[in-house]
Amino acid sequence: xxxxxxxxxxxxxxxxxxxxxxxxxxxxxxxxxxxxxxxxxxxxxxxxxxxxxxxxxxxxxxxxxxxxxxxxxxxxxxxxxxxxxxxxxxxxxxxxxxxxxxxxxxxxxxxxxxxxxxxxxxxxxxxxxxxxxxxxxxxxxxxxxxxxxxxxxxxxxxxxxxxxxxxxxxxxxxxxxxxxxxxxxxxxxxxxxxxxxxxxxxxxxxxxxxxxxxxxxxxxxxxxxxxxxxxxxxxxxxxxxxxxxxxxxxxxxxxxxxxxxxxxxxxxxxxxxxxxxxxxxxxxxxxxxxxxxxxxxxxxxxxxxxxxxxxxxxxxxxxxxxxxxxxxxxxxxxxxxxxxxxxxxxxxxxxxxxxxxxxxxxxxxxxxxxxxxxxxxxxxxxxxxxxxxxxxxxxxxxxxxxxxxxxxxxxxxxxxxxxxxxxx
Numbered sequence: 001x002x003x004x005x006x007x008x009x010x011x012x013x014x015x016x017x018x019x020x021x022x023x024x025x026x027x028x029x030x031x032x033x034x035x036x037x038x039x040x041x042x043x044x045x046x047x048x049x050x051x052x053x054x055x056x057x058x059x060x061x062x063x064x065x066x067x068x069x070x071x072x073x074x075x076x077x078x079x080x081x082x083x084x085x086x087x088x089x090x091x092x093x094x095x096x097x098x099x100x101x102x103x104x105x106x107x108x109x110x111x112x113x114x115x116x117x118x119x120x121x122x123x124x125x126x127x128x129x130x131x132x133x134x135x136x137x138x139x140x141x142x143x144x145x146x147x148x149x150x151x152x153x154x155x156x157x158x159x160x161x162x163x164x165x166x167x168x169x170x171x172x173x174x175x176x177x178x179x180x181x182x183x184x185x186x187x188x189x190x191x192x193x194x195x196x197x198x199x200x201x202x203x204x205x206x207x208x209x210x211x212x213x214x215x216x217x218x219x220x221x222x223x224x225x226x227x228x229x230x231x232x233x234x235x236x237x238x239x240x241x242x243x244x245x246x247x248x249x250x251x252x253x254x255x256x257x258x259x260x261x262x263x264x265x266x267x268x269x270x271x272x273x274x275x276x277x278x279x280x281x282x283x284x285x286x287x288x289x290x291x292x293x294x295x296x297x298x299x300x301x302x303x304x305x306x307x308x309x310x311x312x313x314x315x316x317x318x319x320x321x322x323x324x325x326x327x328x329x330x331x332x333x334x335x336x337x338x339x340x341x342x343x344x345x346x347x348x349x350x351x352x353x354x355x356x357x358x359x360x361x362x363x364x365x366x367x368x369x370x371x372x373x374x375x376x377x378x379x380x381x382x383x384x385x386x387x388x389x390x391x392x393x394x395x396x397x398x399x400x401x402x403x404x405x406x407x408x409x410x411x412x413x414x415x416x417x418x419x420x421x422x423x424x
Contacts (some may be wrong), residue, residue: 010257011314013187014068014309014310014315015314015318016308016309016320017306019312020193020304021068021310021318021319023104023190023193023304024341025072025301029051029323032046036078036093038086041221043220043290044218045219045221052073053284053287054071054323055322056075056324057280058319058323059179059319059324060282060315061320062316065272065276068305069262069277069298069302070301070316070320071281071296071298072297073293074247074296074299075093076381077246077250077296078292080162081295084239088294091236095231098228099383100289100295101226101242101285102232102288104286105286106240106244106288107285108283110281111278111279118257121410125376126360126367127369127391128269129355130359130369130374131253131383131390133356133359134386138300139349140345141378143346143348146170146341147171148166148337149161149167158234164181165205166205169203169205172338173193176195176336177344178191178238187308187309187310189344190308191338193336193340193343193344194321196337196343199338205361206335208335212331213331214301218230219292225292233319241420245421246295246382247281249279250297250382252278253384254298254383255298257300257303261303261352277298281298301348302349303348304345365398365401372386372393377390385421390417392413395411
């Protein structure tokens, strides 16, 4: 079996790719519990559940689909769960978990009838490539923020930050990755992450943990505590729909971008394994809700492992096993700082940018919506928001040009969902 460069895929490449994906998304082990604990959920239990859910669903993704794609509780979705549903709307976290489960069940049913796959097939190829580019810019933007080079600014929203010593460490790792890529040395992203982490330790910007292993993690306080009956009340239809839409287009957008990078697209531009991936994604959400965490979804950080050469399910299985092992090694993992993984995210953004040459910007009907998708995914900090803007602009241009008949029924469904997303 060959990768996109015509190179033979081997065991070591897949394992290194799995390590790379894990390191770029390991932050979720710490961030997800921090966000969800604001609801009153036990933080220690959340750490264990985050590792458990991320590990098991990623392993099953690898086994069932043979793809290098990882899944974990989604950022943004966990914030919506904690701050909107529980804190602002005064919904108990048990009922909120029930809402997550129901949204996942709806997704699974939609996947079984093939509706989610039809939604993807209705999107023009130029827009699909725009999604891949937009996600690349988004990933690079996150990397630049983690590095501290891009910071908040009350006047201009964002601005260039001061080049701190930790930023210099990260930039040193970035230069090393670039050099390794030029030399075509495999595992460049992982090497860069390890290099930056060790450099930070040597210079005193990171500290070794007081203990390496800890088994003091209990999940009984949140596992199986979801309240599905309470979530079935009519008043919760709006949050169920909101979660459905965000996860629908977040997962579809991420899977499209990752599929292009992992050579999972056939000669017609279709993704043969998409339906299986979407089914696993829906099942992961339901399992996550049962275990005690917010919506589980496809992680765009999987692109880091893909760019390191991961092409099969072995990459995902490696990543998943590392999450399970991390249940005991949470103190040790804490030494990998954001500025160490940031260079890998920036490089992934660079790699995904190549899809921009596949977009026909000479054709305004697809060029402008693709541009909107690219820029809005990054600037709105939301894949689903960027896609909603892009889909609606595509349809509006068609209508203005008198080509309304070229809009398929499925595209009208996408438009209705996009409008409802903004309204809700």
